[in-house]
Structures are given as structure tokens and as C-alpha cells.
Amino acid sequence: MPAGMQYLYGSGEAAAISIQAWNALTGYVEERVRQRPVSGVVLEEDATLAAPRFASCDRKPYAAVFDVDETVLLNRGFEYDAASGRPYEDARWRAYEITGGTTTVAVPGAKAGIDALRRLGVTVIFNSNRAAANVEATRVAIERAGLGPAVHGETLFLKGDDNTGSLKDARRWRIADRYCVIAMGGDQLGDFSDLFNAPATPAARRSAAEAPAVAGLWGRGWFVLPNPVYGTALKGTLDDIFPADARWAPEP
Template sequence: MRAAPLAAALLLAGCASAPAEVATAPVPPSTPAPVEAAKPPAALQYLYGSPEASVAVRATNARIADYGVGRIKQRPQDSVILAAGATMDAPAFEPCGTKPFAAVFDADETLIWNLGPMRHFAEKGTAFDPKVWDQWEKTGAGKAVAMPGSVEMVNRLRAAGIIVIANTNRSAGNAQGSEDTLRAAGLGEFKHGETLFLMGDDAGGSSKDPRRATIASKYCVIILGGDQLGDFSQQFNVRDLPAAQRMALATSAAAATLWDKGWFLFPNPVYGPWEKLGWDDAFPSDKQWEPK
């Protein structure tokens, strides 16, 4: 406590006749208050560390497994992959025929959580760095973790005879690293070109539509899973698509027949196209309110 030394100093200041030999005790240096360690951004706290996110993700994985096991009891006529030229306004789907059943998932923040680079970027306060991410794709095996319930989900689908496929925008040049990462996370074997499709496999770039078409030509895809709308159709990711129109597409009557009925979306508050939204996109002007 610093009250006693302060009182002594005030007393001495008011007593000019105090004997010279009387000295005050030295004031100990104040101890600086401990500095609280910086915390991760709220979005990372929620997704990677909260029980709320764990419960939500596990529940989504359970719904996927239940849906898949039930769906194959009666062979569907069509897959859940949009046919070439089809739109969300007039959806049409790739036919199934007698093709084997498959479930197609994004990898990052859908099958696995990328704890390594997400912490690195946050602690360093840097934006996404392609060079760092390239290293992660090559060497991240054993450092990424399966999302809650994903191991149980893929095991149930495989046990039911449903092929599990990953369609991700990881680089085709790092295929071995991605195969190793998925295996080390406990998700089993994925083979590039067969059950693992990557950016660079075709001329489509980051669009997954061409890869989805390739997969649908071989399989009856009954499940699509991802954390971004582009994991379902590139129509959601058209450049300069207004936020209101993107919202309308995702919440249209046609889309409502697909969500949780073949299309399954995982929560991801960490990154996505929605990061570009402005105040008026998220908060309609006619709903503004100010306290009096």
C-alpha cells in the first residue's frame, strides 16, 4: 500500500522545524500492475475454443450422418449438385442413375480446424499470408484437428457404403500434405484425383463448380457440406454480387429445400466473403435506433 508513505511525506512537508537527523523511510518502488496477456479475437475464441461452437458443429455432423444413412434407403433420382447452367432461381441437378453414393465436403473449417495458422496470424496480427498457408498445407499434418463429430460422421457414412470426398481450395501442388493432414486428424484415407479434389485440378481456379461436375459424373452425390456458400455453388460468389442479392439467393424458396436436406452449412465466424459487409448491409437503415 502507498497510503502510509504518502501521509508521512505530507506530515514532513508541514513541519519545517523537524530535527535534521530525523529521516523518513525510503518509499519502495511501486509494483506495476500485471499486464493481461492478449486474448484471441472473439471469432477465434468462439469457433475454436467455445463449447457453444463445439456443440453446434457436433450437432451438424450428427444431422449429416443421420441424413446420409436414411437417404440411401431409397435411391434418389438426382444428386444435390446443380447441373451445368442451372440457377438457384430454376434449379436442376445432376442425375444419379446407378452411380455409387458419395458425400462431398470442403476440408478447411468443415472437416478440420486449422489451429496452427489461425493462431499464428492472430498472434502476429497479420492478414492471411499465402506463403505461410503454403507451408501449412505441406507440413500441417498432426497440427490440424478433426472438427467435433467429424470422425464419427465420416465413419458412419463409409460404413453405410457412402464414399466420402473432399473438394477443397488447397493447392494441387500440395496434395500429399493435404492427404497426410486429413489422415493424421483421424479422418481416414483421401486420394488425390479420386476422393480428394484440389484447386489446380482443372482450369476453374477457386471455383469448385468444375470439380463438382467431375465428381457428379462419377457419383450420386447425396450430401454437400461446407462453411462457405461457394462450397455449394459458385453463383453465391459472383464478383461484385450485391450483399442483398447474395442473401436473397441463399434464403430463397429453392435454397430452403436444400439446407439440411442435402446441403449442410457449418458455422465459421472467422473468415468468409461476408467480411466485406458494411454497416448498412448488416443493419438495415430502416431499423436504426438511438436512445433518447
């Protein structure tokens, strides 16, 4: 049993972290709604991580934007199938999008958090790299987990809605044109900005996440959910992760 799967899909610790993130997110949003912010948390098109600029709020209604997989839904069926060590296959994932919805459940804390956001008058929007061709199955999966409504083109945006592939910024900008986005949640850095996808090494990506100009956003507009199972976080050799100055061995 892969340790990451044990942790994410089976442990009380992962459930606690997820609930903690959702509790923090809803508390933050409630505070921001009271304060009536002048800008949201979506980076504008000309922004950089060193010099971030954010879409203005004006008089737009409030929204919160979330990734789907391992952010609001846990894909237990697909990962059960993969637990034997089967390598990832895009065709297999697309088949799961269509037929695996009955095995998904809401991420711990997600339903309570989403319900709380809607009570505050905040529109909940899903921005996923699931395929637009499978929109109906994705909508059903989200709504079966009690997280809906999810309306394609309004509160559900998918890979294939534009010509940018798995990059999400174009969809975020489209959402920010209509809404004041005061919180975002995801399990990958690309769920917050495509700028995080540019660094080529684990060390560079870690430095990007720690950049002083954006570091204050984690837990204050940008909220990360745990995912040690797949994605951009799982990269790097032993030498990448433990450079020379990080090594220790006991004396003989």
C-alpha cells in the same frame, strides 16, 4: 483474442453446432440411402438458383462431398499465428499447408460422421481449395486426423486440378459424373455452388441463400459448418449490414 477465433476454436457452442450438423447430415444420408433417390444435390451446369436442376443418380454409387478447412479440419496452427492481427498472406497459407498438418484436428463430429457414412457404403470425397502442388501434405493431414483415406483424383480434389482456380463447380460436376452425391458439407456458400459467388453485396448473397427454390436444401442435402473467422461471410460495412430500417437508438 479475436472473438471469431474464440468462438470457433475454443467454445463449447461451436463444438455443439458442428456435432449437430454432422449428426443431421448422417441421419439425412441414412434416410436417402433407404429411399434410393433419382437425383443428387449437385447443381447441373445449366442450373440457376431460381431454377435448380440436379445431376441424376441413375445406378451410380453414393457419395458425400466435403470441403476440408473448417469443415472437416480445424486449422488451429495457422489461426494461432494469425491471432495477433497479422494480415492474410497467400504464401504464408501455402507454407502452412506443407508444414502445419500436425496442428490440425478434426472438426467436432466429423470423424464420427465420416465413419458412419462409410459404414452406409457412401464414398467420402474431399473438394478443397488447398493447392494441388501440396497434395501429399494435405493427404497426410486428413489421414492423421482419422478422416482418410484421401486419394488424389479419386476422393481428394484440389485447386489446380483444372483451370477454374478457386471455383469448385467443375470438380463437383466431375464427381457427379461418377457418383450420386446425396450430401455436401462446407463452411462457405461456394462449397455448394459457384452461383453463390456472383452476388456482389452481403444483402445479395443473403438473398441468394434464402432463394425459395434452394432454401429447402439447407439441412436436406446441403449442410453448413460454422466459421466466423474468415471467408466470404465476413464482408460488408456497417451500412451494408444495418440499413436504415434496421437501426434503433433509445429515446433521450
